Amino acid sequence: MEKLVINGGKRLCGRVKISGAKNAVLPIIAATLLGQDHPCVLEEVPSLDDVETISEVLNELGVAVNFDENSHTFTADSTNIASCEAPYELIRKMRASFLIMGPLLSRCGHSKISLPGGCAIGTRPIDLHLKGFEALGAQIEIGHGFINATVPDKLRGAKIYLDFPSVGATENIMMAACMAEGKTLLENPAQEPEIIDLANFLNMMGANIRGAGTNVIKIEGVKKLTGCDYTIIPDRIEAGTYMVAAAMTRGDIYIENAISEHLKPVIAKLSEAGAEIIEDVKGIRVRNDKKLKAVDIKTMPYPGFPTDMQAQFMAMLTIAEGTGLVTETVFENRFMHVDELKRMGANIKIEGRTSVVEGVNHLLGCQVKATDLRAGAAMVLAGLVADGETKVGYIHHIDRGYDNLVGKLCSLGANIKRIND
Numbered sequence: 001m002e003k004l005v006i007n008g009g010k011r012l013c014g015r016v017k018i019s020g021a022k023n024a025v026l027p028i029i030a031a032t033l034l035g036q037d038h039p040c041v042l043e044e045v046p047s048l049d050d051v052e053t054i055s056e057v058l059n060e061l062g063v064a065v066n067f068d069e070n071s072h073t074f075t076a077d078s079t080n081i082a083s084c085e086a087p088y089e090l091i092r093k094m095r096a097s098f099l100i101m102g103p104l105l106s107r108c109g110h111s112k113i114s115l116p117g118g119c120a121i122g123t124r125p126i127d128l129h130l131k132g133f134e135a136l137g138a139q140i141e142i143g144h145g146f147i148n149a150t151v152p153d154k155l156r157g158a159k160i161y162l163d164f165p166s167v168g169a170t171e172n173i174m175m176a177a178c179m180a181e182g183k184t185l186l187e188n189p190a191q192e193p194e195i196i197d198l199a200n201f202l203n204m205m206g207a208n209i210r211g212a213g214t215n216v217i218k219i220e221g222v223k224k225l226t227g228c229d230y231t232i233i234p235d236r237i238e239a240g241t242y243m244v245a246a247a248m249t250r251g252d253i254y255i256e257n258a259i260s261e262h263l264k265p266v267i268a269k270l271s272e273a274g275a276e277i278i279e280d281v282k283g284i285r286v287r288n289d290k291k292l293k294a295v296d297i298k299t300m301p302y303p304g305f306p307t308d309m310q311a312q313f314m315a316m317l318t319i320a321e322g323t324g325l326v327t328e329t330v331f332e333n334r335f336m337h338v339d340e341l342k343r344m345g346a347n348i349k350i351e352g353r354t355s356v357v358e359g360v361n362h363l364l365g366c367q368v369k370a371t372d373l374r375a376g377a378a379m380v381l382a383g384l385v386a387d388g389e390t391k392v393g394y395i396h397h398i399d400r401g402y403d404n405l406v407g408k409l410c411s412l413g414a415n416i417k418r419i420n421d
């Protein structure tokens with residue numbers, strides 16, 4: 001099994017370039033299914049296992065895809081779609097594969113997709129996606145582990161209110177509604193920057209979407225979407241992870257490409273903890289030379305504190321001065337990293353949806369595992385400051401979402417390598 005081996009205690013200094021955002025590129029690749037006549041060419045596509053998985057899904061549907069990992073250019077030609085079925089083996093690997101359902105319904109009028117099932121961080125139902133499709137005129141049947149959806153007549157624009165601003169449901173419904181007849185009003189949608197990126201991409205393909213990034217999205221259906229060229233936004237969670245690395249290791253890192261506007265809660269909380277943050281138009285510099293102070297965080301939909309940064313902040317709080325409260329409101333089971341951090345000497349108690357983290361003077365390197373993607377990032381951050389050697393297992397989770405993590409950390413002075421154990 002592959003592992004990451006980290007020898008802690010190095011200050012991280014230098015520059016790191018942030019890759020394209022995983023959570024923007026996955027829905028955008030799904031949306032390439034809507035493009036007729038012309039291939040889509042995507043730039044700044046990160047080299048991630050999740051990108052490979054969604055490429056396999058598109059391949060299965062008969063789409064011609066090509067990913068040049070050197071230039072980070074991804075091409076998808078959806079002129080012909082041969083199949084509208086996505087099997088369990090592919091959906092199981094990555095929940096975001098389910099984002100092909102909206103485009104397939106719109107483009108082909110039917111789809112048969114395996115139920116995604118739960119995941120380490122929560123049960124993650126898809127009821128809001130399905131309610132949205134039904135409101136647009138789809139008929140849905142669930143059985144034998146599959147969701148069978150058909151559009152008996154045509155998709156028609158509708159007023160849809162989301163009970164919770166789900167990122168995936170907002171994206172899936174937006175994609176389904178692009179070519180529906182008439183107007184769709186999506187109320188209480190997610191407002192994440194990745195929603196805006198998807199809307200910008202769809203508009204460039206010929207869609208008519210307004211209000212992405214606000215609390216109402218208006219979509220006027222169009223007859224056809226055409227492939228186009230598009231550049232993916234930088235990954236705010238990757239940027240946030242390097243920001244925490246700078247603060248924790250008492251380092252000084254310039255995080256190139258990071259967009260401050262997308263990182264307001266992370267910047268606010270790192271400043272409150274005592275790190276110095278210098279923002280400019282091309283990136284963010286984070287430096288720190290002292291013990292950090294404990295802060296409280298509560299995860300919320302955007303523009304609140306991102307749940308995808310919760311584990312990394314918890315790793316930071318384990319060595320801060322005082323006690324910090326970490327409240328997770330987005331996913332019901334996103335504290336799997338707590339037991340792993342405790343194995344390294346952290347002092348954490350879970351009380352319902354809140355973890356109480358009391359800072360300790362030292363973490364001690366040991367064998368730990370990445371229980372999910374961001375939990376894995378938290379283990380790496382803890383390993384960077386721990387005494388001695390930390391071995392992180394189950395790193396396939398980390399490979400889903402961090403482009404060249406080892407190379408980037410080494411270039412900043414970390415002592416980290418990948419081994420086959």
Ligand SMILES: CC(=O)N[C@H]1[C@@H](OP(=O)(O)OP(=O)(O)OC[C@H]2O[C@@H](n3ccc(=O)[nH]c3=O)[C@H](O)[C@@H]2O)O[C@H](CO)[C@@H](O)[C@@H]1O
Nearest residue numbers: 023096124125126127128129166167168169307308330331
């Ligand atoms: C590929 C991608 O972009 N993944 C991100 C996306 O996941 P994802 O799109 O799955 O997250 P959602 O915003 O949909 O989920 C948030 C909450 O809503 C619940 N829910 C969601 C849909 C639904 O139909 N019913 C329902 O109850 C979920 O169980 C969860 O508790 O947003 C999450 C929240 O910011 C991030 O952590 C993920 O990194």
Ligand SMILES: C=C(OP(=O)(O)O)C(=O)O
Nearest residue numbers: 023095096308373374401
């Ligand atoms: C939870 C995450 O991703 P996904 O929705 O793809 O599981 C994440 O990026 O932290």
